[in-house]
Amino acid sequence: MGKRLISIVIGVCLVLSALNAQTWGKSKRLTWNAGNSKDAELVVDSGGKIHIVWHDSSLGNSEIYYNKSTNSGAGWVGSKRLTWNGETSTSPAIAVDSSDTIHVTWRDDSPGNGEIYYMKSTNGGTAWSGAKRLTWTSEYSNYPSIAVDSSNTLHILWADYTPGNWEIYHKKSTDGGQSWSGAKRLTWNLAESTGPAIGIDTSDHIHAVWYDRTTGNHEIYYRRSTDGGVNWSGTKRLTWNSGNSVSPSITIDSADTIHIVWHDRTSGNYEILYRKSADGGVNWSATKRLTWNPGNSYSPRIGVDSSDRLHVVWYDGSPGDMEIFYKKSTNGGSSWGGSQRLTWNPGGSYHPAVALDSSSNIHIVWDDLTPGNNEVYYNKGTQ
Numbered sequence: 001m002g003k004r005l006i007s008i009v010i011g012v013c014l015v016l017s018a019l020n021a022q023t024w025g026k027s028k029r030l031t032w033n034a035g036n037s038k039d040a041e042l043v044v045d046s047g048g049k050i051h052i053v054w055h056d057s058s059l060g061n062s063e064i065y066y067n068k069s070t071n072s073g074a075g076w077v078g079s080k081r082l083t084w085n086g087e088t089s090t091s092p093a094i095a096v097d098s099s100d101t102i103h104v105t106w107r108d109d110s111p112g113n114g115e116i117y118y119m120k121s122t123n124g125g126t127a128w129s130g131a132k133r134l135t136w137t138s139e140y141s142n143y144p145s146i147a148v149d150s151s152n153t154l155h156i157l158w159a160d161y162t163p164g165n166w167e168i169y170h171k172k173s174t175d176g177g178q179s180w181s182g183a184k185r186l187t188w189n190l191a192e193s194t195g196p197a198i199g200i201d202t203s204d205h206i207h208a209v210w211y212d213r214t215t216g217n218h219e220i221y222y223r224r225s226t227d228g229g230v231n232w233s234g235t236k237r238l239t240w241n242s243g244n245s246v247s248p249s250i251t252i253d254s255a256d257t258i259h260i261v262w263h264d265r266t267s268g269n270y271e272i273l274y275r276k277s278a279d280g281g282v283n284w285s286a287t288k289r290l291t292w293n294p295g296n297s298y299s300p301r302i303g304v305d306s307s308d309r310l311h312v313v314w315y316d317g318s319p320g321d322m323e324i325f326y327k328k329s330t331n332g333g334s335s336w337g338g339s340q341r342l343t344w345n346p347g348g349s350y351h352p353a354v355a356l357d358s359s360s361n362i363h364i365v366w367d368d369l370t371p372g373n374n375e376v377y378y379n380k381g382t383q
Contacts, residue, residue: 022328022340022362028378030067030076030365033058036374037065038350040365041093044357045100048072051125052365053082053092053104054376062088064106068125073363073380082119082128085110089117093144097152100124103177105134105144105156114140116158120177134171134180137162141169145197149204152176155229157186157196157208166192168210172229186223186232189214193221199250199258204228207281209238209248209260218244220262224281238275238284241266245273249301253308256280259333261290261300261312270296272314276333290327290336293318297325301353305360308332309383313342313352313364322348324366326381342379345370349377 031037035057042052050069055062064082069075083089087109095103102121107114108131116134121127135141139161146156154173159166160183168186173179187193191213199207206225211218220238225231239245243265250260258277263270272290277283291297295317303311310329315322316339324342329335343349347370355363362381367374 022326022381022383024342024379024381025073026379027343028073028076029368029371029375030378031056031079031376032371033373033375035059036367037376038367038374039091040351040367040376041353042355042363042365043094043096043102044355044363045096045102045124046098046358047100048357048359049100049124050355050357050363051094051096051102052376052378053094053106054365054367055090055092055106061086062090064089064092064104066104066125066128072357072361073378076378080125083108083131091143093146093156095146095148095154097148097154097176098150099152101176103146103148103154105146107140107142107144107158113137114142116141116144116156118156118177129177132177135160135183143195147198147200147206149200149206149228150202151204153204153228155198155200155206157198157210159192159194159196159210165189166194168193168196168208170206170208170225170229181229184229184232187212187221187235195247197248197250197260199252201252201256201258201280202254203256205280207250207252207258209250211246211248211262217241218246220245220248220260222281233281236281239264239273239287243267247299251302251304251310253304253310253332255308257332259302259304259310261302263298263300263314269293270298272297272300272312274312274333274336285333288333288336291316291339295319298322299351303354303356303362305356305362306358307360309360311354311356311362313354315348315350315352315366321345322350324349324352324364326364343368347371350374
């Protein structure tokens, strides 16, 4: 009976492992450039087309580029340059609305200091509008994050140094990016508030997370707006850690549960941590640690699929150089599968981003130093 019981337990474990298993294709290189191609972001439209943006320094200063796949990542149409500026264009962010219009925002140094710019494509990335400047400030504006609500109102968050330290701001457009509201300042802190991430739930409530150094080390903070960004809740602190908590990422599932991940140095090296809120940001679960690694784990990104499974990617130095890792939760973040290594490259792999399509395929992009300079790579996971 003992052996039978052990066999049953092993069988159950194998079944659970198989259910949690993820199948990944072969990594695909998307850029071959003389300069560095970095910080790629991606989105999937309603037809399953994948759209990515990144910045590239081949011309001496960084410019924003775009590429797309119309066949679920099997083939790509080729890089398209979106900016022609005399100064650096970096930190691109991308979103798609219900009409499959693609919206891109980035930081651009052309005015003499960093400002936030925007452009869009209404025909699947073939042609693009002219660049529209969204900020006019005396200091740097950077790190834009963009999302679209159910009425196709565009919302962006960014960090701005104009007050004398970095603070978080919000702006929106109700006419598809033609005109924009004034900037609304969301933070008034003694130290830098930066790295904002934005999510919008099914009721069009806006959820913002960022990290802030007011307490002496970086912590994660949160605010929400239930009226389209006109008014905002009080600031809620989400971490109380002895090490820095930085680089939050946010996603919201079909039940409007908010899920966030970030990396934290409390344990002595950076690890990936997670929290969620099932009541619109009022209350939050206890912090859950997702990694226990000998090396640093950085810059997690989280997405949710059509079955509300959660998917997290990050880059990790545990193998000796930086590689891309992945894990998922099939029960709303209550428990998580083991970490899965996605890259085995002689050069470092950095800055992954993740998006899910309607078939729950997982699409990731990152930049990889293996060719000798940073290039953009892609892979797809099926489940």
